[in-house]
Amino acid sequence: MNMSPHAALSAADALALRYGAEQAPTHGPWNEHIALLLSHRSIRGYRPNLLPEGTLETLIAAAQSAATSSNLQTWSVIAVTDPAKKAELAKLANNQKHIEQCPLFLVWVADVSRNQRLGAQERVELETMPYQETFLVAVIDAALAAQNAVVAAESLGLSTVYIGALRNHPQQVAKVVGLPQGAFGVFGMCIGYAAPTAANEVKPRLPQAVVLHHEIYDTAGEPEHRAAYDHLMAAFSARNEMTADTWTKRVINRMSKIAAMSGRDKMVAALHAMGFPLH
Ligand SMILES: Cc1cc2nc3c(=O)[nH]c(=O)nc-3n(C[C@H](O)[C@H](O)[C@H](O)COP(=O)(O)O)c2cc1C
Structure with a gap:
């Protein structure tokens, strides 16, 4: 694995960084996957370097490997690399500059529209569709998938930051990335190589x-x-x-x-x- 240098820390050091030395719990079992998880930090400055070919597909395979409620798979993701589109999304998300800087911006979508289309094609009314619970399931699915992508990205030496500010203007975001009814951008995510100046603690x-x-x-x-x-x-x-x-x-x-x-x-x-x- 091409993990961040912090992922190479001992269990005691990694726990001390996460909790402070005085509050760190004593550790039990430990391995490099847990070390990677404990080394996570959001990064808000990116180099322009593109990601190696196939990286996006690998991240999405990791995302699709997450558990999903009843295997309904009620999420989608929009990969945005077009600078003009990233600029539009940045503007909608409180002008966060890292959205424009990062080579890959993902819009994670709670998406019941696909299953709605399935119902229409099969001529079956899906009575559960309008319920809050169905929306919740889709949001949970999207979040679990997204976090798998974060972990996969960090394991490859990439950095990320979630962009919840995409929900400041959910309908405009939907327009920019062409979401149908029944699809909601839960959050965005910057992915790329951390700029040397980006805080790294x-x-x-x-x-x-x-x-x-x-x-x-x-x-x-x-x-x-x-x-x-x-x-x-x-x-x-x-x-x-x-x-x-x-x-x-x-x-x-x-x-x-x-x-x-x-x-x-x-x-x-x-x-x-x-x-x-x-x-
Ligand atoms: C759903 C979600 C939305 C977030 N939205 C933003 C955001 O819009 N802008 C930002 O700079 N950070 C955002 N963050 C990052 C959090 O601020 C960050 O995870 C938190 O401060 C903990 O820091 P760490 O990730 O470096 O451990 C978001 C995190 C999550 C989970």
Whole structure:
């Protein structure tokens, strides 16, 4: 595997990077696949170099190998390399420059339209189509497939970043990539070779004690664990020139005001218009 150098770290070092030395759990079984997963970080600056031939197809084969609810395979993906189209999508996604820089931009689509067409061709009404559950299944399928592509890309020494901002203008995005009714761009994804200047540090996560519950959900110790994580993230943010220095501030900035949703508060109306009645 042509993995990132971080994937070569020992288990103890990789866990210390992910959680900070004080919060790192003791490790059990370990291998290079787990090391690769722990080395993940989003990259927001790309070199213009094209990907080797066949890379896209390999990534999609990895994506299609993900589990899919009832094997319904309710997702699609649009590969965008045309600079003009990437520029249009970048504009719709809050002008994120990496969308234009990366050689390959993927639009991951929750897609029930294919199965809808199947129903029409077979002259069978698919009664489950308009339900929220069907939409949820499609979103989950798309996300699982996309994450397999991320892992595959990183195993090849490539970098990625998800682009949720594509949901700021879901109907315009649908127009740009020609989505039919019943197809919704869940997020985009930049893929390419990291620019040397792109920040390259593994971002710490919450202590496991906060997210891992044994037998029953337990919030004991949550404020203390959050304080410890804030401390870790403040240092990370200072090193990486991030605006919100603690995780607490990050959550508050992102979740306390509707304006921070960048138009996504209108999502239900957009979905209705895009062929998802959400019964
Ligand atoms: C669904 C989804 C949407 C995201 N959207 C964006 C985005 O629009 N722009 C961006 O720069 N990062 C985006 N990210 C990346 C997250 O900010 C990033 O994963 C998080 O800060 C953790 O950092 P790491 O991936 O480097 O560990 C997104 C991530 C996910 C999972």
